Amino acid sequence: MSRDLDELYQSVILDHNKSPRNFHELPPPARHADGHNPLCGDRLTVWVDTDGDTVREVAFLGNGCAISKASASLMTAAVKGKSRAEAIALADEFQKLVTGRLEGAAERKALGKLQALGGVSEFPIRVKCASLAWHTLKAALANAPEPVSTE
Amino acid sequence: MTVSTATTSPTPRLPAAALDVSSIRADFPILASMVNGKPLVYLDNAATTQKPRVVIEAVRRFLAEENANVHRGVHYLSERASIAFDAVRGQARAFLNAPAEHEVIFVRGTTEAINLVAQSYGRSVLRPGDEILLTTMEHHSNIVPWQLIAGQTGAVVRAVPITDAGDVDLEAYRGMLGPKTKIVGVVHISNALGTINPVAEMTRLAHDAGAIVLVDGAQAAPHLPIDVQALGCDFYACSGHKIFGPTGVGLLWGRTELLERMPPWQGGGDMIHTVSFAGTTFAPLPAKFEAGTPAIAEVIGLGAALGYLRQLDFASVQAYEHELLAHATEQVRAVPGIRLVGTARNKAGVLSFTLEGVHAHDLGTILDSEGVAVRAGHHCAQPVMERFGLQATARASFAFYNTFDEVDALVRGLHRAREVFA
Numbered sequence: 001m002s003r004d005l006d007e008l009y010q011s012v013i014l015d016h017n018k019s020p021r022n023f024h025e026l027p028p029p030a031r032h033a034d035g036h037n038p039l040c041g042d043r044l045t046v047w048v049d050t051d052g053d054t055v056r057e058v059a060f061l062g063n064g065c066a067i068s069k070a071s072a073s074l075m076t077a078a079v080k081g082k083s084r085a086e087a088i089a090l091a092d093e094f095q096k097l098v099t100g101r102l103e104g105a106a107e108r109k110a111l112g113k114l115q116a117l118g119g120v121s122e123f124p125i126r127v128k129c130a131s132l133a134w135h136t137l138k139a140a141l142a143n144a145p146e147p148v149s150t151e
Numbered sequence: 152m153t154v155s156t157a158t159t160s161p162t163p164r165l166p167a168a169a170l171d172v173s174s175i176r177a178d179f180p181i182l183a184s185m186v187n188g189k190p191l192v193y194l195d196n197a198a199t200t201q202k203p204r205v206v207i208e209a210v211r212r213f214l215a216e217e218n219a220n221v222h223r224g225v226h227y228l229s230e231r232a233s234i235a236f237d238a239v240r241g242q243a244r245a246f247l248n249a250p251a252e253h254e255v256i257f258v259r260g261t262t263e264a265i266n267l268v269a270q271s272y273g274r275s276v277l278r279p280g281d282e283i284l285l286t287t288m289e290h291h292s293n294i295v296p297w298q299l300i301a302g303q304t305g306a307v308v309r310a311v312p313i314t315d316a317g318d319v320d321l322e323a324y325r326g327m328l329g330p331k332t333k334i335v336g337v338v339h340i341s342n343a344l345g346t347i348n349p350v351a352e353m354t355r356l357a358h359d360a361g362a363i364v365l366v367d368g369a370q371a372a373p374h375l376p377i378d379v380q381a382l383g384c385d386f387y388a389c390s391g392h393k394i395f396g397p398t399g400v401g402l403l404w405g406r407t408e409l410l411e412r413m414p415p416w417q418g419g420g421d422m423i424h425t426v427s428f429a430g431t432t433f434a435p436l437p438a439k440f441e442a443g444t445p446a447i448a449e450v451i452g453l454g455a456a457l458g459y460l461r462q463l464d465f466a467s468v469q470a471y472e473h474e475l476l477a478h479a480t481e482q483v484r485a486v487p488g489i490r491l492v493g494t495a496r497n498k499a500g501v502l503s504f505t506l507e508g509v510h511a512h513d514l515g516t517i518l519d520s521e522g523v524a525v526r527a528g529h530h531c532a533q534p535v536m537e538r539f540g541l542q543a544t545a546r547a548s549f550a551f552y553n554t555f556d557e558v559d560a561l562v563r564g565l566h567r568a569r570e571v572f573a
Contacts, residue, residue, distance in 0.1 A: 004187075005520045009513075009571050017572075040512055041529045041542045063542050065510035066572070123516060 007119030008126070009066065012074075017066035022059040022076035030057070035136030035148045037128055042068050046136040053083050058137065065129050067120060072133030074114055084141055090114075091134040097121070098130045170464070170471040176552050178203040178459070189522030192557045197342050197370055197501055197548030198526050199392045202456070206396055209455035210448050221447055222421060222438075236447055239454035240437070246457050247387060248378040249404045253436040256403040256410075257445050261369040262292040264388030264403035265336070267440060268365055269296040271413040272386075273334065279305030282331040284362070286311045286319050286348070287538050288341040291531040293367045297336060306333070313538060317344040317493040324353065328360040335364045339371035343532040343546070344493030345476075345501030347375070354383045363409065369393055373550060374472060374499040376465055379404050391449065395550075396456030400449035403440075410436050417442040468551045472499065475549055479558045483547070486565045492544050503530075503544045506565060509572045511543035517571055518545075518564040525561070 026032070026047035034045050044062025048055060058076040062069075075094075079087040094114055096102045100121035108115055120130045139148045176182050179201045184191045193201060213235065219228035221236045244252045258264045273283070283297045287310045294308070301308045311327055312320045319337070328335075335357040340347050354364045365386040368377060372389040379387045386409075391400040405413075415422055415433055419442030424432040433439045479502050483489055488507035506514055515527030526546045529536045536542060547561055 005517065005571070008516065014572065039528070041533070041536070043542075065512035067513070126512070126516065129512065 004119070004122050008123060010116045010119065012113065012116040013066060013070040016070035016073040020060075020069055020073040022057075022073065023061060024059050025061060026057060026059045030059075031140050031143055033136050033139035033148060035062075035132045035139070037064075037068075037132050038149055039128065040065070042129065042132060044068070044072055044133060044136060046072070046133060046140050048137065048140045050084065050141075053085075055079050055082050055084065055087050055141075060133060060136075064132070065126075067117070067126050067129040068132050071117055071130045074116065075133050075137060078112065078114055079137065087141065088138060091138055094134055095131060098127050170467040170551065172471070172552065172554055175463075176554075178205070179552055180204060180207070182552060186522040186524070187520050192521075192523040192553075192560045194547040194549065194553065194557065194561060195524045195526050196373070196550040196553075197393075197530075197546065199398065200373060200395045200550055201552070202397070202452075203395055203459050205459050206452045206455045210397060210452040213448050213451040218448070220444055232447060235454070236445070236450055239450050239457070242454050242457040242461075243402050246372075246377065246460070247389075247402065247404050248380055250380060251407060254404055254407055254410060256405070256437045256440045257450055258388075258401045258403050258440075259399055259446070260390040260392070260401035261367060261388045262296075262401075264386075264401055265293055265365065265367065266296045267403060267416045268386050268388075268405070269300040271416045271440075272363075272409060273297070273300040273306075274304065275412070275414060276333055277301070277304035277306040280331060281306040281333045282329070283308045283334045283336065284311060284324075284327055284332050284357075285309070285336045286324075286338065287313045287534050288317065288319070288344055288346060288532065289336065289338050289534070290342050290367060290369070291533070292369075293336050293338060293365075294534070297334070307331075310534065313346075313535075317341065317346045317495045319346075319348055319353070321349070321352075325356060328356055328362065330361065332357070332360050332362040335362050336367065337364065338367040338369075340368075340374060340499050340501070341493065341532070341535070342370045342501065342548075343503055343530040343535045343544070344495065345498040345503065345548075346493060346495040347371070347497040347499055349497075350384065351382050354385075358383070370500060374469070376469075385409055391453040391456065394453075394456055395459060396453035397446075397449040399446045400453050407436065410440070413440075415439050415442070419443040421445075463551070472549060472551055475553060475555065475558065476500065476502065478555055479547060479549070479561070482558055482562045483565065486562060486569070488569065489565070492539055492541065500550075501546060501548045503546045505541060505544050506568060509568050511545045513572070514545045514565075514568050517568040518561070521560065521564040521567060523557075523561050523564045 030047045030049035032047040042064035047059045049057040060072045098120040135148045181201045217231045219232040221233040243255045311324045357364045363385040366384045368389040372394045387404040392398040422442040490505045492503040511527035
């Protein structure tokens with residue numbers, strides 16, 4: 001396997017693809033949003049349960065490639081317990097990671113397990129796979145009525 | 152690595168038909184490239200084909216030495232450009248075996264050809280309740296233009312079901328044809344399944360019901376000898392870039408009597424006879440449907456591509472492609488976890504499949520790291536994916552320049568993907 005491919009399909013990604021965490025619905029009053037990548041047909045739904053300003057729980061369901069599934073799975077764990085603003089800030093940092101725009105090592109480290117998706121930046125067409133869950137999370141937090149699309 | 156392709160019996164390497172593939176490959180400069188440190192294995196020909204040197208050179212030479220607008224100037228260059236441009240229409244007529252040159256309209260591609268027919272022919276004949284009959288295996292470009300015109304006229308779009316193998320259900324088709332059917336749209340070869348549809352028979356049945364037939368020939372044009380008269384259809388559409396020519400140019404063939412009755416689709420220069428604010432008269436065919444400056448360099452390039460195809464022995468090409476697809480089908484099918492999508496008896500050019508536990512996009516990325524280019528996704532044929540309960544497939548699609556060794560590289564890549572996702 002070439003080095004880049006090793007970077008992309010790290011064991012943590014393969015693991016989350018095979019056994020996605022928080023892979024279920026959340027009952028109301030949790031809010032949800034649908035995400036769609038029309039280029040590849042990937043679809044997922046993200047549920048967010050908030051307690052005041054705190055994200056109490058996040059879950060998702062959907063079909064997609066390993067990158068999109070692992071990204072969604074890692075996301076559900078990463079944003080749990082964060083404030084709404086922190087979750088949105090994390091989404092922005094994540095976007096920088098997968099587009100190769102993250103500045104320093106410290107910022108990289110702050111992303112914790114999400115760093116596993118850093119290899120995506122070497123594969124520009126796969127960036128949308130990694131971002132879909134995060135766009136959908138933002139929509140769920142904003143209670144957006146329309147499905148989000150990566151296009 | 153435990154990959155062994157020897158477990159499946161290899162088909163003989165020498166095709167019965169004498170097609171000199173290595174000399175053909177030498178005509179296509181891009182085929183010698185390296186991708187990710189590996190020799191390029193280009194198996195995305197249904198998306199677009201690569202270009203032989205004669206096409207690249209024809210476009211370059213036109214732009215460097217003959218560039219001018221056509222059908223306008225009286226100067227030397229314009230005359231040269233017009234002559235070269237017009238000559239391609241004759242080549243295209245021969246390529247389609249159309250009865251007359253004025254029946255061949257230059258368009259942007261298959262998509263534009265179908266939109267033209269939908270908007271011009273469709274708009275003038277469709278009444279509320281009329282039916283447009285398509286098959287479930289149509290490309291979006293032979294669905295959406297009809298949905299648009301149906302929305303504008305009150306006509307209804309209906310889809311003929313397909314079988315598990317990926318054939319049109321002809322019984323259902325017969326049953327769905329009726330007095331309300333005004334237009335039948337059918338793909339000659341499915342881009343997602345590779346099925347070769349019985350277009351001549353379907354046309355006969357449609358004509359019996361009083362409907363006209365448009366054939367989407369985007370995928371058929373590179374694989375089958377096209378003969379619109381033998382097919383008996385009323386419109387035939389194809390794209391230059393899928394027959395080794397440039398993007399941005401395609402062909403629409405239509406019967407004179409239909410094209411003459413149809414109103415212009417787009418207005419502008421070149422398509423008029425006289426213009427005044429009191430009224431405008433339109434140019435005769437084919438200019439009536441070619442408003443504005445055409446894709447001149449691309450048409451010239453298409454001419455070179457048609458010339459290239461003409462000097463090949465097409466019977467040998469077909470025989471070779473047939474063997475190549477049979478070999479690929481056998482080898483890919485033998486990989487554990489593979490499900491072939493589209494197993495019709497009559498197929499050409501396309502092998503669509505899924506690999507258990509590996510999403511098509513991940514498969515596409517892993518194959519790419521091996522230098523193997525395939526398409527992964529819904530292939531702009533979402534109703535087909537839905538029919539087979541899939542989101543996406545990986546698709547290897549072939550041209551006459553592909554080799555048996557390249558099929559083996561694809562199979563090695565599939566084994567690699569299984570290892571990564573083990």
